[in-house]
Amino acid sequence: MSGSEGGDTPATNLYQVLGVARDAPPTEIKRAYRTLALRYHPDKNPSAADQFKAINEAYEVLGDPKKRQVYDRYGEAGVNMLDSMAGPLLDPALGDQLCTIALGLTLVLGLVVIFLSFLSVRVDDKVQWQYIVVFIPLFVVDGLLLVVLTQHNLAQSQAEHTLNEDEEEALSSIPAEDRQREREAQLKRRKHMSFFNGILTLVYVLLFTLFQIFVALRLDHYVTWSAGLVFIPWFILEGLNLLRLGLEYAHSLAMVIPILEDEPISAKVYAYIHLTYSVFWFFVLRIVFAILLVLRIDESISCHWAIVFIPVYLVGFKYLVSLVYLRWRVSKYTQSGSGHTKEAMLFYVGLVVFVITGTLVYAFVGLLVKRLQVSTSVQVAILLVPVFIILGVLFCCSCCCLPCFAMGIQTNLSTGSDDMPRHQIPPNRLLTFTEPLPEPVEPLGGSTRSANSTTPIMVA
Known part of the structure; x- marks a missing residue:
């Protein structure tokens, strides 16, 4: 219930x-808490232990700016839900953030x-525009991304970083003086890593924009570069990706090695292969596809274009194998009698998404x-029909579904899903009935309701 409503809320x-x-203001709340805590402390007032506990609980909520906002808007139930899975949905700024994201995605x-x-x-050939004009909408998107990322990086550089609960728990084992x-x-390393990731993302967008410019210039014949030169920004971008993946792989390896210290050699080899595959599989397919694409465009190879797209087919095959493996796990748990409804639901959702998205994507690839x-x-207009279908669905989700979802969350959490208007039912619209007797009783007049019933039901 919203705190702005009247009455004893x-x-x-x-x-x-x-x-x-x-x-x-927070200073007044803190001063009031200290005064009441001194007055009702159990050492001074042993009979006021319950009141002292209530004072501490009140200050725990009102002394925290975020909890206070949640309490003012959603009441005590909202505060109790902060540590649950629905906690992020209680952020008072969530609705505005989702609407901003929806606006950006729609644009x-x-x-x-x-x-x-x-x-x-x-x-x-319906028009004879230069390709540099055709690419203008993409350049606008690149400019928007650069502005948003720059603002985000500036905000992150000024934000205060904190450690999560696991990191704080790990620090508790260290001597107090250290x-x-x-x-x-650790906070300094986290700040540097956040800055590095922000700059790296900014460089990604710049390189991708440069790649688009090179493609437009090449299509307009302003330059006569080979495809290898046009793809230089792309390969630099993938080189930066390799650097990032290498750091991620080294970090994961450092965490896995102590765990596998006492494991047999076969388990270690399997773990290392699985880790290497999970980190680098998509990167390898992208690089192979880019190389085949460059060689085929420059006619260094003359194979069928279907062979060039083999890495794209392998991406779909990988996800299909993952779904089959997940299905095998679900059936295995079902046979053993252990219910894993979460994995079963994940399988069916993944299957539906894979069938729909895969059909559209690979229809586009085939065309x-x-x-x-x-x-x-x-014709390109027909070739792009699957892409337009996907973009149309995403467009509807971003401009309609996401704002409605944001408004629905805020409304339901503010008013509660059970706060629907309730109307008193007039007595002349009530009909009563009793529970059936243990032994069958022949109904009178074909009716199974008794005249001396006591349980009311509403007649529409």
Whole structure:
């Protein structure tokens, strides 16, 4: 229930415990807590233990800015849910954040649709625009991403970083004299890593923008570079990806080695192979696909275009194998009698997403291969139909579903799902009945209801 509503709402109870107004500043709340804590402390007032506990609980909520916002908006039930899985949904700023994300996604998806529309009419020779004009919507998207990432990096550089519960628990085993120094060192490393990731993402966008410019210049014949030169920004981007993946792999390896210290050689080999595969499989497929694409565009190889797209087929095959393995695990748990409804639900959701998305994506890939092999076989407008379907669904989700979801969360949490208007039912619209007797009784007049029933039901 919202704290702004009148009457004796849950948002006023804790304020009454501390004896402060709902709009009291944090300093006044802290001062009131100290005064009451001294007055009702069990050492001074043994009979006021319950009141002292209530004062501490009230200050624990009102003394924390985030908990206070949640309490003012959703009441005590919202505070109790903060540590649950639904806790992130209680953030008072969540609705605004989701609406901002929805607006950004809608704008980006709209620009991508415009770009693909321009591209289809240009490649099909419906218009004679230069490709640098066709790419303008993508350049706008790149500019928006650069602005957002720059603002995010500036905000992250000024934000205070904290350790999570596991890291704090690990620090508790360190001697007290070294604990603060180690905490500061970890926070410093986290800040540097956050800054590094932010700069790396910014460089990704810059390189991708440069790649788009090179492609547009090459298509407009302003330059006569080979595909290898045009793809240089892309390969630099993948080199940075390899650096990031290498750091991630080294960190994961450092965590796995102590765990596998007492394991047999076969288990160690399997763990290392699985870790290497899980980190690098997608990177390897991307690099192989880019190399095949460059060689085929430059006609250094003359194979069928379907062979060039083999890495793309392998991505779908990998996810199909993952679904089959998940299905095997679900059936194994079902046979053993241990219920794993979470994995079963994950399998069915993944299967539906894979079938729908895979059908559209690989329909597009098949049409693209046919177009590249025979340039007059398929019009680009038809070739892009699966892509437009996917983008259309995402566009509807971002501009309609996501804002409605955000508003629904805030409304339901503020008012409660059970706070629907309840109306008194007039007595003349009530009909009563009794539970059936243990032995069958012949109904009178064909009715199974008794005239002396006591349980009311509503007649619509």
